[in-house]
Amino acid sequence: MRPDDLALLRVPGVPTVSPDGRMAVVAVARTDPGDDAERSRLWAVPTDGSAPARPLTPGPRDTDPVFSPDGRWLAYRGAGPGGRPQLYLLPTAGGAPRRLTDTPLGTGRPVWSPDARRLAFTARVPQVDRSGVDRAAQPPWLVTTLRWQANGVGVVTDRYSHVFVLDLPADGEDDGPLPRPRQVTDGAADDADVTWSPDGAELAFVSARHARADRDLVRDVYAVPAGGGTLRRVTDGRARCARPTYDPSGDWIWLTARLELGRDGVDVVGRGATLCRVRATGGTPEPVLAPAVTDRGDATPATVLAGGAAHLGVRSHGAVELLRVPLEGGSPEALVDGPFTVHGLAAAGGVVVATVGHDRSAGELIAVTPGRRRLLTGFGRALGATGRLHRSQExxxxxxxxxxxxxxxxxxxxxxxxxxxxxxxxxxxxxxxxxxxxxxxxxxxxxxxxxxxxxxxxxxxxxxxxxxxxxxxxxxxxxxxxxxxxxxxxxxxxxxxxxxxxxxxxxxxxxxxxxxxxxxxxxxxxxxxxxxxxxxxxxxxxxxxxxxxxxxxxxxxxxxxxxxxxxxxxxxxxxxxxxxxxxxxxxxxxxxxxxxxxxxxxxxxxxxxxxxxxxxxxxxxxxxxxxxxxxxxxTLEDDLPVEVVDAGALPPDDGGREPLTVRATRLD
Structure with missing residues (x-):
């Protein structure tokens, strides 16, 4: 692989699957050296392998697709050159996407309500206008906490992330003003990983809002009425929680958590992020997989529940395996194991779709059905065809x-x-x-x-x-x-x-x-x-x-x-x-x-x-x-690979060949 082969690299993200299980959609990222930009567009992939992947949106930066529960819509994040990601809505029956938001600092991923009429998302809320080009002219930051900055974000003391709900326009209304999202949380804390209760009346999310939040690494699951109102803490303030999801009954919330953080709440070293559940009414997270041997490794932004089981990627000796864990108890089943890395997954309609990579692949989509695994895509074909990718030996x-x-x-x-x-x-x-x-x-x-x-x-x-x-x-x-x-x-x-x-x-x-x-x-x-x-x-x-x-x-x-x-x-x-x-x-x-x-x-x-x-x-x-x-x-003694860049043509074989002249150049 050469430095300029970065232009051939295709990196698929976390997929989504239609409710009937027939279609997957995934964002695929690539570099554009000419414009010095990262590009991403959505691709539609039949899960039965009956047709190749086809582009669904033009980009330039479309990510985080999610099918609506009724299968009629696809929500995703899109951004123009230099712009912040906003929410878009695309009808699955055909038609043009519609932009839904215009938040000043962009939005997080969309999350559908069970009735497919609302979207929840998180977004940073600026308290001070710092959009000017002249940074030196901006007002100062007053910092009073230990957690005043975030890697990849910057100073956060005046732009915390909060939960919003967006009521979608009625069917057929594809013009007019943008709908206005409703902010349902506030305060000096970042909120993340929002999810809906099965009846659509409540939202759960994770946040650090307890008294020692500035001095420990605890993050709790909180719940808030979908229309806004008083927050209630679901977990008991002793774990670092993430990715909550209600089960179909609404009685339990399944999540990923790092447990036992010690008296000061900062003992996270080597604490594996394991699958847990907690009663929706509140309580202590109960580990479902043993924390001593489990560490979640996929990038799926939620805990995926489907077919009476939780699905997640778990690290194992350099691999990330795909596990199916029955909700009612029983032994986990490995759906993907071996020398592979499960980057993200989705499940619906009796099929599990995962983005899976290995030492010579940035990832491809596979479909897992009972007794079968099917490769669906070939996004890495161009890079693989160079012959410049090498196997690793364990x-x-x-x-x-x-x-x-x-x-x-x-x-x-x-x-x-x-x-x-x-x-x-x-x-x-x-x-x-x-x-x-x-x-x-x-x-x-x-x-x-x-x-x-x-x-x-x-x-x-x-x-x-x-x-x-x-x-x-x-x-x-x-x-x-x-x-x-x-x-x-x-x-x-x-x-x-x-x-x-x-x-x-x-x-x-x-x-x-x-x-x-x-x-x-x-x-x-x-x-x-x-x-x-x-x-x-x-x-x-x-x-x-x-x-x-x-x-x-x-x-x-x-x-x-x-x-x-x-x-x-x-x-x-x-x-x-x-x-x-x-x-x-x-x-x-x-x-x-x-x-x-x-x-x-x-x-x-x-x-x-x-x-x-x-x-x-x-x-x-x-x-x-x-x-x-x-x-x-x-050195030459190292059998350095060479590339033929110019060669004289051989004359017809008439019994006497002319010598073949070859010039070679180092690959670097």
Whole structure:
């Protein structure tokens, strides 16, 4: 894979399924390098595989489709170039979509009422007009809380997210003024994950509105009358709740929750998000799947109930499996398992549709019916046809204390030995596994063997494995990484004398520590990395609790005498691991005379490598290849893949052939 292959990448989102189960609709995102923009449109996909997927909307940014309960309408979010996402309504029988909202900061995903006459959604409500181009002329922010900013959003103290209800226009009314949504919650708290009760009289949502909400990580389920009124708390203030859904009876609310957060409500380290239920009248969330071995890993924005069962994706040793859990009890059934990642799902009409990816696929839709799984789409066909995607090999190793360490090695063509790049992702936010890694594919195509692993702290290996780094980050997890690297370097296809390290986010913290311990690495890349725990406390959106919980009161200190050449990459607007983390490390290295470079991307946050502007994402990959070509060059002996760019034509075979002249160029 090359940096410019980003233009071929197609990423399907969370699907929706019509009530009769016959049609799925999904948003598919792609990059547009020409306009330097992310594009997304909706595609209709028959669930019986009788016809190929077809585009349903033109875009340019259409997302989050949801069928109405009667199947007559499709609601979704749409946005024009540079605009905020608004709600749109599309008749499924044919016709043009109609815009329903004009909220100043955009809307969240639409949620249908049971009678298909109303939509609920969340939207940020600005208290101060900050829409002007001249940011310096805006009024100041008065901050009085610890939770005053959010990664990917910015300062939130004067624009909290609240619940709205929108009454839809009568049938046939496709013109006239936009309907006016009704705000049903308010206050100094963010509301999310709204859902309807079966009778349509009540809305449930999650929020942090308790007395200690500014000092803990508890989020409760609340309920409010659909017409507005007094809120009531459903859960008991001891869990971090998300994605509530009423069951058909209305007696229970099913949700995902991280339980047992400790006396101070911040002990979330390694706490798996498990399937729970709570009485709709109020109570304590009851785990349905064992928290010690369960961690939800799909991106579906609700808990999906259908056919008497809950459906969800659960992390397992680098995979995200699709489970069916009977509501009345009984053993869960794995509908999708093996080396796959379930990104999102929907269920209706006796069929479950899921977006499923693996190490060479960003995702395709599959339909699951009793006894059968059917592949429905081929969105990744163009990228796959390049032949530049590579399989990963699963490996295991043993840490010094006997713990098994799980990981993957991805090799370029040829016998090697190949130069090696140890790539450490952010295991606390996005564990490595069976999903497409653009970084890994680009680096392998350039001739490098890429080594990835899941050290302690990663989810999907049980709660004990994930909680081993509580107040001990940078110790046992760093030991796991070294043990795994040493084990795989015994493979003759890998060159133990030519090794580099690259770390993203918390993986960058591990890379920082490792380069201070050893000189074995030819060079390093720190990508949006944590490098300075003390500086994180007052600058990150999670800094007020993250350092204490993961690294402890006395975190390890990176060695001051590191001599490893280092490229520091950072998004200027990163609020998770702010840019000051990277710039301080860069200056420290330069002052000591270490070869170092700083690559700073304006306007980008912590998801630069995944969702940054297309030209920035491509430039980042090109700089990575340039850096590694300088410090860890691929040689001709590495069987570097070549591409024929010009060849003389052979004359007819008359008994004497002319020599074939070929020019070749490095893929990077």
């Amino acid at each position: 490996r295991t190793a043993t840490a010094p204390d006997g713990t098994e360490v799980h990981g993957w090695v991805t090799l370029p063509p040829g016998p090697g030995p190949h130069p090696v790049l140890l790539c450490l992702s952010d295991p606390l936010r996005r564990p490595e596994g069976w999903s497409l890694s653009v970084d890994a594919q680009v680096l392998v195509s350039a001739g490098y063997a890429v080594v990835r692993c899941a050290p302690r702290g990663s989810s999907g290996h049980g709660q004990a494995h994930a909680r081993a780094v509580r107040a001990a980050g940078g110790t046992v997890d760093a030991d796991d990484v070294v043990a795994f690297l040493d084990a795989v370097l015994t493979d003759p296809a890998l060159d133990p004398e030519r090794v580099g390290v690259m770390g993203t986010g918390y993986g960058g913290w591990l890379a920082t520590l490792l380069t201070g311990r050893t000189t074995r690495f030819a060079a390093a890349v720190l990508d949006g990395a944590l490098t300075d725990p003390a500086g994180l406390v007052g600058t990150s959106d999670v800094g007020w609790w993250f350092v204490d919980q993961y690294l402890g009161a006395d975190p390890p200190t990176p060695a001051a005498d590191s001599t490893t050449p280092t490229l520091v990459v950072h998004g200027e607007d990163d609020r998770r691991y702010p840019a000051g983390q990277g710039t301080r490390r860069y200056v420290e290295l330069k002052r000591r005379g270490v070869s170092a470079e700083l690559l700073l991307f304006p306007g980008e946050g912590s998801e630069l490598g995944r969702t940054g502007r297309p030209r920035h994402r491509q430039a980042r990959l090109e700089h990575l290849l340039r850096w590694w070509a300088r410090w860890l060059p691929v």
